[in-house]
Amino acid sequence: MFWNWQFVGQIIPLLAKASVVTIVATLLGFLIAAFLGLAFALGRLFGPKWIAVPLIGLIEGIRSTPLLIQIFFIYFVLPEAGISIGAMTAGVLALGLHYATYCSEVYRAGLANVPRGQWEASLALNLPTWRTFRDVIIPQAIPPVVPALGNYLVSLFKDTPLLSAIGVLELLQTAKIIGSENFRYTEPITLVGLIFLVLSLLSAVIIGFIERWLKRNVMRS
């Protein structure tokens, strides 16, 4: 038989437990990506040259090399520097760092779209730089780019199976273990695919919803 429903019933609880790990990794990774990305964007746009130039190199370097290598790099190299971290921490750090570079481009577009007049008005009101950013520029720069950030959240979610390469027990790794214990890969891997499909279609709907809500309630022209 190609498909065994009884086996499906047996493995669903295991996969449900593993999907919690996947979701936690996604959220923690994205939390790092969102904040680090903003820091990257601000540093690149407004930092002194000795920060901005190396930062551009770093961002381009991370964006054009594979995430899997970066995961290995963090997992194997940090312990050599005397920092011992678990697989989950290394994986979340790598995901966060990788997607921070993508998010920084999104923030950069958002920041560039804030009209010059807003800067001049803040200057005229004698606001200190910190308050200009916190109260004037960032609240206007971020809402328009939330949908783009949401798309990267979905991409990050779809990249979490890479953590299986360093042994994190997320969905795919769990499916592989189930497969090798029972000599049946069809059900576990197909189910993982379906879980990913459902969750990413669902998040696309949620992002659309947030986008419309922001347009109605937060962004004023």
Place this chain on the structure above:
Amino acid sequence: MASFADLGVFLPGLLEGTRVTIEITVGGCILAVIAAFVAAMLKLYAPWPLRSLAIAYIEIFRGTSALVQLFWLYFVLPNFGILLQPLTVAIIALGLNIGAYGAEVVRGAVLAVPRGQWEASVALNMSRTQALSRIILPQALVAMIPPWGNLFIELLKSTALVSLITISDLTFKAQELNTTTYRTIEIFSIVLIIYLVLSLFITTAIRQLERVAATGLARGRGG
């Protein structure tokens, strides 16, 4: 401490892996372009059964993870009696994955060609196929070159995943050397640089192509 003095020890293995990585990238890119054009044309112009097939392909491959797709083809297809070489599985999985994203690029570029071009083709008594192949697609092609460049780089980066289905690509070689020599920093730094060089190569080639295509279009418009 990191020392790059005895590079010669690692390089032959890594270069061999690089060759495999390039093979998969090239094969995957070709498949991706074909899949993208077929899926986009079906989604735009085919009758509904074919159109829904194209939509299903695009949504399934964009909605699940590339690694899951790779594993599915690698572990599940043999159950259906389809036995493929790992290298073939890699090219099919990555090509179809990027092809699904590419289909939306192609569709967007075709839809972005001004309506007047269609109307002019109708006025000149061209059939829809003629209009598409002679008027619309040549203009859409120029617009879709830069996003294709990004997709090719995505494909290059996702070839690292094939190391997980036992193909000895660059990443696999790096892992192998790492477990035998423990020279982690050196090996992974070299590997990152090799990937960086490969993606710079793609960027440059695409930029060149963009320039050539743009001049062709300008000449066609009499500019």
